[in-house]
Amino acid sequence: MxxxxxxxxxxxxxxxxxxxxxxxxxxxxxxxxxxxxxxxxxxxxxxxxxxxxxxxxxxxxxxxxxxxxxxxxxxxxxxxTKTPHSHLLCEACGNVEDILLNLNSIIEDALKASEFQIEKTDLVLSGVCKKCRK
Amino acid sequence: MxxxxxxxxxxxxxxxxxxxxxxxxxxxxxxxxxxxxxxxxxxxxxxxxxxxxxxxxxxxxxxxxxxxxxxxxxxxxxxxTKTPHSHLLCEACGNVEDILLNLNSIIEDALKASEFQIEKTDLVLSGVCKKCRK
DNA sequence: TCCTAAAGGATAATTTTTATCTATTGATAA
DNA sequence: TTATCAATAGATAAAAATTATCCTTTAGGA
The missing domain is CATH 1.10.10.10 (Winged helix-like DNA-binding domain superfamily/Winged helix DNA-binding domain)
Known part of the structure; x- marks a missing residue:
């Protein structure tokens, strides 16, 4: 605690x-x-x-x-609030987990493709967790 | 129309x-x-x-x-509904744009780091659009 | 210990979303 | 075409989610 x-x-x-x-x-x-x-x-x-x-x-x-x-x-x-991170969502049980992913290359691609000045990212990867796949 | x-x-x-x-x-x-x-x-x-x-x-x-x-x-x-894509959000004017980004490498990283079977991604990049930056 | 702005609880009000009911209509087949 | 019927639209009530109000209590600095 x-x-x-x-x-x-x-x-x-x-x-x-x-x-x-x-x-x-x-x-x-x-x-x-x-x-x-x-x-x-x-x-x-x-x-x-x-x-x-x-x-x-x-x-x-x-x-x-x-x-x-x-x-x-x-x-x-x-x-x-923690250091920036992405999320995993299990569509079966609804559980949410943090995941640290390096999105720099994506942000660079987006900078080239758009005219945006990008400040932050919100990424959720949805799928099925290990437990629910069994 | x-x-x-x-x-x-x-x-x-x-x-x-x-x-x-x-x-x-x-x-x-x-x-x-x-x-x-x-x-x-x-x-x-x-x-x-x-x-x-x-x-x-x-x-x-x-x-x-x-x-x-x-x-x-x-x-x-x-x-x-269109082909899967990500979104750009301008925090100043609220405008939303589509952006096509290849997230394969990110998904691979996530597969390695997690035990998830990933089905789809939701990515929003927030920032300031060109118009609002002037 | 005292003082005050801030916070908590109770509750009303507002906002957002869904459900219900009836009249109307889109789509199918004669 | 026309008849038929399930699905839809509109009106409205109901429910769910969120915020505001008011008064009492309290955290934290003087």
Whole structure:
């Protein structure tokens, strides 16, 4: 169980018990939707309001403490901000994994082919994970 | 103005005037959100119901006549199904463009690094387009 | 320890999306 | 052509998702 007190403060977020619990839930679970996060939070704070979840998720996004991951045919999930990475989505079980891929050559190709100044990439690779293939 | 009658039918969709208009709107505009599509459709069918837009979008998605494009920090847009491609998003003006990029090497890397059987990719490159950079 | 802006909980309001119901219509076959 | 019928459109209600409001509580600095 990590202590996110200081990391929250570095992102200009007061370290409330609810926020520390959100941070820990995301740390242990990796990627979570609003509703599953709400479910987990309810176990610890039986009277937590769904509005508190939304307010914190939005504030944490604005302050880049967390990131939203938009998935095809699924609800968005949220993760703690890490070094840039891509995602693997299992279409069978819905599980999401991080994967580090070097996209430099792709970005170069895109720079040549377009007139865009590219700042960031969002890549989701969808398929079937090992467990679900058996 | 293309005639999508047969293409709709090939996707098991009756070619109603509303659907033909949706197809043409997507063809000429490339990528559209629900609300902008509704706005355009209202010009042609002053009493069209928003429910009709949603029902058609969902049915067209199920029958792969169109695709949803999920964008970071923006609402989803929809496009006619074409050969697989990636997207460029201008963070300044919100414009979305298609871009053909060869992702084979990335997919290979991902296959090696993961235990996934990869079926498809969703890539959005965000940045600033030429017009907005001036 | 005190003070204050910020946060939490309860709840209402808003927005987004889906479901329901009836009249209409596209597509097929006689 | 016309008749037939399942599918669709529109109107609207309902449900789901998200945000706003209000008041009490609290984190964190003075």
């Amino acid at each position: 990590n202590d996110y007190t200081n990391i929250l403060r570095e992102h200009n977020l007061k370290a409330t018990p609810q926020r520390l619990a959100i941070a820990n839930a995301l740390c242990t679970n990796g990627h979570m939707s609003i509703e599953t996060l709400y479910g987990i939070m309810l176990k610890k704070f039986s009277s937590i309001s769904l509005a508190t979840i939304y307010k914190n998720i939005n504030l944490m996004l604005e302050n880049t403490f967390i990131q939203e991951v938009k998935l095809p045919n699924a609800k968005s999930v949220y993760e703690l | 293309n005639d999508y009658t047969n293409i709709l039918r090939e996707h098991n969709l009756k070619a109603t005037p509303q659907r033909l208009a949706i197809a043409n709107a997507l063809c000429t505009n490339g990528h559209m959100s629900i609300e902008t599509l509704y706005g355009i459709m209202l010009k042609k069918f002053s009493s069209i119901s928003l429910a009709t837009i949603y029902k058609n979008i969902n049915l067209m998605l199920e029958n792969t006549f169109i695709q949803e494009v999920k964008l970071p920090n923006a609402k989803s847009v929809y496009e006619l």
